[in-house]
Amino acid sequence: MSEAYDEFCRQIEVCASLTDLQAMGTARILVKEAGLDAKTATAAQLAVVASKLLPRQLEFLGVKGGEAVAAKIGVALTAHAPTAGAKSAPEAVFRRLGGGA
Numbered sequence: 011m012s013e014a015y016d017e018f019c020r021q022i023e024v025c026a027s028l029t030d031l032q033a034m035g036t037a038r039i040l041v042k043e044a045g046l047d048a049k050t051a052t053a054a055q056l057a058v059v060a061s062k063l064l065p066r067q068l069e070f071l072g073v074k075g076g077e078a079v080a081a082k083i084g085v086a087l088t089a090h091a092p093t094a095g096a097k098s099a100p101e102a103v104f105r106r107l108g109g110g111a
Contacts, residue, residue: 014053015041017090018060021083026073036067053091060084 015037023033040063041048046055060083068076 011048012051014056014087014090015048015051017053018051018056018083018087021060021086022064025079025082025086026068026071026076028071028073032071036064036071040064040067053087057084057087057091060087 018041019030019033019037022028022036023030026033026036028036038048040059041051041056043063044055044059046059060080064080064083065076068079073079
């Protein structure tokens with residue numbers, strides 16, 4: 011699994027007060043629904059998953075304040091994403107190859 015995916019699971023567990031198994035199952039469902047691969051998912055991709063898909067899943071699980079919890083997880087994942095100065099990030103490499111700085 012990617013480092014970002016592991017962080018996503020950890021954030022779901024901590025912020026939503028779920029067990030580790032519940033958090034991993036929730037993350038797996040959402041990543042699959044988004045059409046991502048847990049082995050290659052980036053923090054930026056998972057932040058979008060957190061904002062768009064996670065609130066509904068948390069509501070289904072009976073987590074109170076699911077919107078706020080999902081927003082908190084999204085912020086944590088965004089902070090976990092490589093910085094704009096990370097020139098070795100694949101996205102940065104492709105931007106440079108395509109002519110974007």
